[in-house]
Amino acid sequence: MNRGASYYLKHPFWQAVLVLLASYVLVKWGIEYLPPALGSLVSLITEPLGLGRVNWPSAPVPRSIVVQYMLTVMVAILIYVSENEERWRRFKEPIRAVMVEPSLKNLRVALLILFPVLVGWATYQQAKGTVSAPVGLRTIHPAAPTQFTFRGRTVLLSELSNPLRTTGSLEEHYREGMRVYYQNCLPCHGDLLNGRGHFAHGFNPAPLPFDVSTIAQLSEAFVFWRIAKGGPGLPRESQPWNSAMPAWENILTEEEIWSVIVFLYEQAGVEPRRLTEEGGH
Amino acid sequence: MRGVARILGLGCVALALAAGSLAAQGGQAGSTRGKELYDKWCAGCHGETGRGDGPAAGYMLPRPRDFTQALYQIRTTASGQLPTDEDLMKILEQGMPGTAMPGWSSVLSPSDRREVIAYIKSFSPFFASGEAPEVVRIGRAPRRSEEGIQEGKELYQRLECWKCHGNAGRGDGPSAPTLRDRDEYPIAAADLTENWRFNGGGRVEDIFQRLVTGLDGTPMPSSKDLLDAGVVTEEQLWRLAQYVRSLSPEQPPRVQEIVRARRIEGPVPQHPDDSAWVQAEEFYIPLVGQIIRPPRWFAPRVDGIFVSALYDSEKLALRLRWHDPSESPDSAWAEWRGAIARTMAPVDEPLDSLPRPDGVMVQFPRTIPDDVTRPYFLMGEPNNPVYLWRWQSAPRLAEAGRATGFGTFTALPSGPDVPGYEAVFEDGEWRLVLTRALAAADTASALSFATGRPIPMAFFAWDGDNTEGGGRMAVSTWYYLVLEEPVPGTAYVTPVVAAMLTGLLGWVVVWRAQRRERTISGARE
Numbered sequence: 144m145n146r147g148a149s150y151y152l153k154h155p156f157w158q159a160v161l162v163l164l165a166s167y168v169l170v171k172w173g174i175e176y177l178p179p180a181l182g183s184l185v186s187l188i189t190e191p192l193g194l195g196r197v198n199w200p201s202a203p204v205p206r207s208i209v210v211q212y213m214l215t216v217m218v219a220i221l222i223y224v225s226e227n228e229e230r231w232r233r234f235k236e237p238i239r240a241v242m243v244e245p246s247l248k249n250l251r252v253a254l255l256i257l258f259p260v261l262v263g264w265a266t267y268q269q270a271k272g273t274v275s276a277p278v279g280l281r282t283i284h285p286a287a288p289t290q291f292t293f294r295g296r297t298v299l300l301s302e303l304s305n306p307l308r309t310t311g312s313l314e315e316h317y318r319e320g321m322r323v324y325y326q327n328c329l330p331c332h333g334d335l336l337n338g339r340g341h342f343a344h345g346f347n348p349a350p351l352p353f354d355v356s357t358i359a360q361l362s363e364a365f366v367f368w369r370i371a372k373g374g375p376g377l378p379r380e381s382q383p384w385n386s387a388m389p390a391w392e393n394i395l396t397e398e399e400i401w402s403v404i405v406f407l408y409e410q411a412g413v414e415p416r417r418l419t420e421e422g423g424h
Numbered sequence: 425m426r427g428v429a430r431i432l433g434l435g436c437v438a439l440a441l442a443a444g445s446l447a448a449q450g451g452q453a454g455s456t457r458g459k460e461l462y463d464k465w466c467a468g469c470h471g472e473t474g475r476g477d478g479p480a481a482g483y484m485l486p487r488p489r490d491f492t493q494a495l496y497q498i499r500t501t502a503s504g505q506l507p508t509d510e511d512l513m514k515i516l517e518q519g520m521p522g523t524a525m526p527g528w529s530s531v532l533s534p535s536d537r538r539e540v541i542a543y544i545k546s547f548s549p550f551f552a553s554g555e556a557p558e559v560v561r562i563g564r565a566p567r568r569s570e571e572g573i574q575e576g577k578e579l580y581q582r583l584e585c586w587k588c589h590g591n592a593g594r595g596d597g598p599s600a601p602t603l604r605d606r607d608e609y610p611i612a613a614a615d616l617t618e619n620w621r622f623n624g625g626g627r628v629e630d631i632f633q634r635l636v637t638g639l640d641g642t643p644m645p646s647s648k649d650l651l652d653a654g655v656v657t658e659e660q661l662w663r664l665a666q667y668v669r670s671l672s673p674e675q676p677p678r679v680q681e682i683v684r685a686r687r688i689e690g691p692v693p694q695h696p697d698d699s700a701w702v703q704a705e706e707f708y709i710p711l712v713g714q715i716i717r718p719p720r721w722f723a724p725r726v727d728g729i730f731v732s733a734l735y736d737s738e739k740l741a742l743r744l745r746w747h748d749p750s751e752s753p754d755s756a757w758a759e760w761r762g763a764i765a766r767t768m769a770p771v772d773e774p775l776d777s778l779p780r781p782d783g784v785m786v787q788f789p790r791t792i793p794d795d796v797t798r799p800y801f802l803m804g805e806p807n808n809p810v811y812l813w814r815w816q817s818a819p820r821l822a823e824a825g826r827a828t829g830f831g832t833f834t835a836l837p838s839g840p841d842v843p844g845y846e847a848v849f850e851d852g853e854w855r856l857v858l859t860r861a862l863a864a865a866d867t868a869s870a871l872s873f874a875t876g877r878p879i880p881m882a883f884f885a886w887d888g889d890n891t892e893g894g895g896r897m898a899v900s901t902w903y904y905l906v907l908e909e910p911v912p913g914t915a916y917v918t919p920v921v922a923a924m925l926t927g928l929l930g931w932v933v934v935w936r937a938q939r940r941e942r943t944i945s946g947a948r949e
Contacts, residue, residue: 190533198530242937255930263923270915274906276681276878277796325468325480326769329524330715330722334468335531341484341524344679345712347901375800385801387901389716394772410464 155234159220166216167209175203205278284357285378287365294392303364307401320406323399331387336411346387359413363404366415370400458543461536466544469524474547476607482769484524485723487609494548495606495641498624501557503638503646506550508557512541522614522621560636560648565628565662576667579660583650588613588643593671596749596852599643601760601889606641610763612725615747615852619672621727626672632665677708682878682904683731690736695846696743696855704732704743709883711898716802717830718772723764724898725749725887729784735907740873741859742843742905744784744883751849752817752888753779764891780888782854783816787882788871788905790826798880801901803827811871813843813858817888820847822858826869831895841870862907878904 151157182199189197204212224234241247241254290299307316325334331350333340338352351357358366368376374386391400408415463472469488471478476490489496498515499507516537519527532540545551566572580586588603590596593616605611619626624634638646650656656664686703693700709731713724730745750757761777768775788811789799804810806828814833815822822845825835836842843858864870873879883900886892 239937242934243941251934255927255934258930259923259927262926263919266922267915267919270918271911272876272909272915274682274876274878274908276904321468322479325478326483326771327715329468329480329483330713333526334465334524335526335528337530339526341526342712342715345710345900347681375805385796385798385902387716387801394718 154237155224155230156237159224159234162220163213163216167213170204170209170212175201177201284360284365287368288378291368291372291376293371293397300364300368303367305363305367305401305404307398307405313405316402316405317409319399320402320404321410323395323403324406324410327391327395328403336407348386350388353407353411355413358407358411359416361416363408363415366404366407367400370395370403457536458539458541458546461532461540462543465528465531466540474544480524482767483722483771485609485764485768486523486605486611487607487767488524490607491544491547493606493641494545494550497639497642498634499637499640500559500633501637502560502648503640506557508559509541512544513537516541518625520623521625522618522623560633562629562633562636563658565632565666566659568628568666572663573667573670575660576663576665576670579656579664580667583647583656583664585664589616590749590852592851592853593617593668594747594749594852598756600749601754601757603643604763605643608763609767610760611642612749616668616671617747618676618727619669620676626669628662628665628669631668632662635661635665677728677730679710680707682906683707683709683733683881685733685735685740685905685907687875687908687910688734688736690738692734692736692739692741692859693743694741694844694857694859696745696848696857698857700734701732701743704734706730706732706745709900709903711883711885711900714802714884714895714897714899716899717895719895720771721892721896721898722771723768723890724885725890725892726885726898729883729885729900731883733905733907735862735873735875739859739861740907741857742786744786744856744858745853746784746885747853748782748887749852750782750887750889752782754889755779757889761889761891768891775891777891778893780886780891780893781816781818782888783814783886784854784856785815785884786813786858787884788812789880790869790871791867792871792874792877792879798902800829801882802830802899803832805829809869811869813860815843815845815847815856815858817847817849817854824870836866836869840865873905873907875907876909878906881905 152161178199178201182197185197223230225231241251287300289301290297292298307313324332328340330340330342331346332338332353333343333350336353338350340350343350361369369388371390371392373388373390375390377386395403404415462470467478469478469480469484470476470491471481471488474491476488478488481488494506496507496511496515498520499505499511501507501511515525516532517527517529519525528537528540586597587599588595588597590600590613595613595615597613600613603611603613614622619631622630622634623639624630634644635647636651637648638644647656647661651658651661684705684707686705688700688703707730708728710728711724711726713721715722726746726748728746732743734741734743758777758779761779765775765777787801787803789804790809790811799805799808799810803812804827809826809828812825812827812833813822814825814835822843823835823838824842825833827833840861841864843860845856845858847854847856849855860873862873864872871879880902881904882902885898886896887898892898
């Protein structure tokens with residue numbers, strides 16, 4: 144029997160197999176590699192235009208999440224094929240054929256051996272039990288407290304604003320902020336503000352980048368709180384973060400922190416998030 | 425020879441200073457953009473006047489390049505020549521491994537990069553002459569062979585590479601503590617066993633190019649005159665490059681979160697060079713400067729620890745191996761300590777050059793946590809203390825202690841909770857084995873090592889001859905130690921049962937389907 148590709152593409156069983164395979168490839172490798180690849184493609188256009196490289200980082204998907212995605216896809220497929228009587232019959236056809244057709248005896252025997260072996264192997268992997276590191280989720284923007292103590296003084300976050308925006312020369316604050324950044328923050332957060340300074344590889348969790356995904360979403364008051372209190376000052380719900388970020392209130396002055404905030408937004412080319420009239424976000 | 429070069433160099437600096445400011449004022453065509461970009465992205469380290477004296481200069485080692493001297497380490501041109509634009513572009517795009525210089529391609533577009541390079545060149549009058557420097561063509565590497573590597577090794581001895589880089593290549597040669605760059609800043613002889621940190625790249629071709637062209641401004645000479653005088657052949661230099669490459673692993677060590685300890689039929693090895701250690705897998709833990717709590721330290725010497733672990737029914741043995749060029753305190757390194765203390769910014773506290781021992785700490789929580797919660801990684805917190813092993817080189821000792829915060833290490837009384845140790849220092853490497861009973865005697869202060877559970881573990885290290893001590897140290901964040909339980913017998917039974925059941929089920933389903941088929945076709949007939 145020699146059937147064309149269109150027969151298989153229109154057959155519900157083979158459609159289901161195809162969708163399953165495609166989803167697996169997408170979840171397992173697509174999520175990890177597609178965004179950076181697309182970024183490089185877009186860079187081919189933006190770079191000659193002098194707009195710089197586009198960087199869309201991604202990460203591999205953990206196995207448990209892959210399993211979850213695949214289960215969802217499988218349920219969706221089953222709902223689709225069983226929703227129509229005729230489609231359901233055609234869907235079962237190849238399965239029935241493998242079980243009963245005398246011409247498919249070899250395939251039948253092979254599957255009947257292969258499948259139990261696979262099940263046995265998967266069970267062994269489970270049973271031999273490797274211990275893995277506990278997984279901690281990372282809250283990048285923990286909920287801000289309404290108030291905190293800065294060097295023994297109680298500060299209301301909603302009433303906190305960058306005094307350097309209204310006093311002195313912004314250019315000078317930027318230069319002072321640059322000095323503070325290069326003498327304190329650089330080894331982790333890097334000169335490219337990408338969180339990949341020359342010490343960054345030593346810290347887990349990795350230092351955060353300063354870009355549209357982080358400081359642009361935050362008010363200057365929030366950033367002040369994060370810098371002043373650091374990892375040790377994280378609220379209970381975002382523990383256990385294990386962050387190496389120092390509590391800078393012990394090292395930097397209030398003005399140095401505000402100046403480094405001016406520097407960060409200027410250098411990253413993003414605007415701080417403004418608090419609304421109601422004062423919330 | 426070096427004296428003459430230095431006088432010439434000083435003259436050049438004076439010239440460069442005079443003409444550099446002229447060139448900067450005169451403004452090469454189109455360099456306003458170059459200056460803008462440079463001031464924004466480069467001046468923090470290299471300084472607005474290009475002299476390598478930006479605000480971060482005292483916070484890193486090696487120091488940032490001084491562009492006014494036009495002396496560049498990584499070139500394809502002969503020693504003493506200017507680099508080509510491509511040489512500068514390569515460093516700008518790829519950065520310099522082992523230093524604070526990153527690659528800039530993600531921030532600077534190709535045209536931006538060209539502007540920045542034009543501006544950097546304008547800091548020195550030497551580039552203005554307009555003559556394109558000549559690239560030293562390098563041929564192809566000969567096929568790698570065991571005899572070739574051996575020949576390279578002999579050349580390493582004959583050309584006295586070991587005088588700086590050491591017998592095993594770990595940057596611990598007798599001249600290493602005296603090395604200074606053109607500006608009298610201390611410069612470490614490269615650790616040739618870590619090619620992922622080579623400033624100009626770790627491939628055989630990169631190494632060969634460094635050998636031929638030298639690293640200008642550093643004590644690393646060019647071998648060009650040796651080639652010209654017929655002391656060595658190009659083929660031999662390739663052999664040397666291949667030998668140097670062979671000192672590093674194929675791939676840089678992969679960092680994993682878990683150090684796995686295998687169970688062996690006791691007793692666990694006490695000595696670091698015991699043959700029993702071949703049974704243990706080795707894991708790499710990267711270390712960086714302690715820049716979190718004063719006094720912070722920006723120039724740590726120990727950049728990683730190789731860790732392996734074994735245990736038996738009673739004891740755990742942890743083997744640590746790390747590179748350190750001296751057995752501190754070593755009087756030969758007194759001068760180096762002085763140079764470091766003069767070069768690094770005295771962050772938080774003054775720096776001194778007192779003799780101090782080498783040391784290492786292994787940190788555990790006091791009890792194994794049930795979830796991801798761990799004590800603060802820098803020696804715990806008041807309500808969540810840590811249990812520590814501390815070892816030092818002089819006077820040689822190991823102790824156990826507890827801490828409830830940075831700088832609060834308190835030694836526990838000697839007893840079974842203090843680890844036993846044996847240490848070896850050889851060719852720029854410490855090898856240390858720490859052993860202790862699995863069960864703690866004083867469970868209020870010390871950790872009991874349970875099997876099959878992830879036990880948080882972190883490391884701190886000090887190189888005394890690099891002025892390190894107290895808070896000035898190298899640190900890691902938390903990793904895990906797992907004492908692996910042997911695969912249980914049931915792990916072999918259940919899979920067989922599962923496979924047999926599945927197979928049986930499969931046959932039943934097929935058999936039923938076939939019977940139904942026969943019934944249907946029988947009914948049709």
